[in-house]
Amino acid sequence: MGNNTYIRGQKELIVEVHDTGLCTGCGACVNLCPYYATSMDKTVVKDVCDRDVGRCYAFCPRTPTDLESIRKQLFDPQDLTPELGAVKGFYLTRASDPDIRAIAQHGGTVTTLMSLALAEGIIDTALLAEGGGSNLPRGVAVSDTREVSKLAKSKFIAAPMVEAFNKTAQSDAQKIGVVATPCQTLALAKMRMRPFPKNDSQIGKLHLTIGLFCGWVLSWRSFKQLLHEKVHQQTVVGLDIPPSKYKTMQVETDSGLVEIPLDEVEACVREACKFCTDVTAEFSDISVGSARLPDGWEVAKGWNQVIVRTAAGEALMQLAKDRQVLEFRDVPDGNLEKLKRASVKKKKTALDNLACKSGDRDDLLYLDCRDPVFQTFDW
Numbered sequence: 001m002g003n004n005t006y007i008r009g010q011k012e013l014i015v016e017v018h019d020t021g022l023c024t025g026c027g028a029c030v031n032l033c034p035y036y037a038t039s040m041d042k043t044v045v046k047d048v049c050d051r052d053v054g055r056c057y058a059f060c061p062r063t064p065t066d067l068e069s070i071r072k073q074l075f076d077p078q079d080l081t082p083e084l085g086a087v088k089g090f091y092l093t094r095a096s097d098p099d100i101r102a103i104a105q106h107g108g109t110v111t112t113l114m115s116l117a118l119a120e121g122i123i124d125t126a127l128l129a130e131g132g133g134s135n136l137p138r139g140v141a142v143s144d145t146r147e148v149s150k151l152a153k154s155k156f157i158a159a160p161m162v163e164a165f166n167k168t169a170q171s172d173a174q175k176i177g178v179v180a181t182p183c184q185t186l187a188l189a190k191m192r193m194r195p196f197p198k199n200d201s202q203i204g205k206l207h208l209t210i211g212l213f214c215g216w217v218l219s220w221r222s223f224k225q226l227l228h229e230k231v232h233q234q235t236v237v238g239l240d241i242p243p244s245k246y247k248t249m250q251v252e253t254d255s256g257l258v259e260i261p262l263d264e265v266e267a268c269v270r271e272a273c274k275f276c277t278d279v280t281a282e283f284s285d286i287s288v289g290s291a292r293l294p295d296g297w298e299v300a301k302g303w304n305q306v307i308v309r310t311a312a313g314e315a316l317m318q319l320a321k322d323r324q325v326l327e328f329r330d331v332p333d334g335n336l337e338k339l340k341r342a343s344v345k346k347k348k349t350a351l352d353n354l355a356c357k358s359g360d361r362d363d364l365l366y367l368d369c370r371d372p373v374f375q376t377f378d379w
Helices: 010-018 055-059 067-074 098-103 109-119 145-150 161-168 182-192 220-231 262-266 271-275 311-322 335-358
Strands: 036-039 042-045 089-095 125-132 135-142 176-180 206-212 236-240 248-253 256-261 286-290 304-308 326-329
Touching: 010 042, 010 055, 055 182, 067 182, 089 098, 089 109, 089 311, 089 335, 098 145, 109 125, 109 145, 109 176, 109 206, 109 286, 109 304, 109 311, 109 326, 125 161, 135 161, 161 176, 161 182, 176 182, 182 206, 206 311, 220 248, 220 256, 220 262, 248 262, 256 262, 271 335, 286 311, 304 311, 311 326
Parallel strands: 125 176, 176 206, 206 286
Antiparallel strands: 036 042, 089 304, 089 326, 125 135, 236 248, 248 256, 286 304
């Protein structure tokens, strides 16, 4: 990515990404120029651009990407694993504050870390998703720790967080922290590779990326219709998906709990998610997901699994420990290996889907089949 070998313009972006169903709606191409916008949960082209080389193409997570080069430049080589990317540390944590645990998804670790980063001046602006359920999510910028808690809980529909970053980076904010899905963290990582030395994306303002474990996200239009059929006029308060053996999505409403068969929910998954190889947000400083514990789901859903990937992430986790804003518990034997197996399964499925789409196992569209990580798997 140090040169423009793989960088094209809008025409190629439309043909290679938009027209093929690979667009994730991350918003990396929005707010960089006037030619793109987000409409509902889709990225749309507003006007034609005749540039042969564009940032829209360069930063998109679904255009050809040298993942190995990004890994080597953003992470310590000794931390890299083929299954999970960089791993400096692996923890089970939850918010020490019971009020945060009561309102947050699972352990409240993300809410706690972003609040701490704001309070300590590590960042001056946090970008978080607002909305979800039947409400269209969007990325919002907050600078008050009290606002962070109000935006807790998983959304299951991705807000265009890179679009929000592009907009916020043009404001007075100087140190920005972003909570993002795997595809969004990859877009931000591609920006950090600076293929345009004088680009005005102001990526230098990005001081913290917290990635979310993500198997897929839902199409807002499809899921909104499903919710309408299942919960009718009830107000959705929260969404959750227990471990796979339950095969259900739990919808918390103002009238009680509604369970939707998981196969009906999965019918609403975005097309692009079938082609994603990253389940743990490998290109972030810290990655956070729901825990898996031998104590059962009722205990596990109160904790988070956390992967620390960078020195910045390590420093923030140590600060959380020193300030006693997070509680830690021992990681059960085998937890990391289970996560590795889940990650490899995701990678293999995506690689198979890409090869099926192209019709050639040597053509993985936006990925390189010679990537050493992919070479370690039998797929």
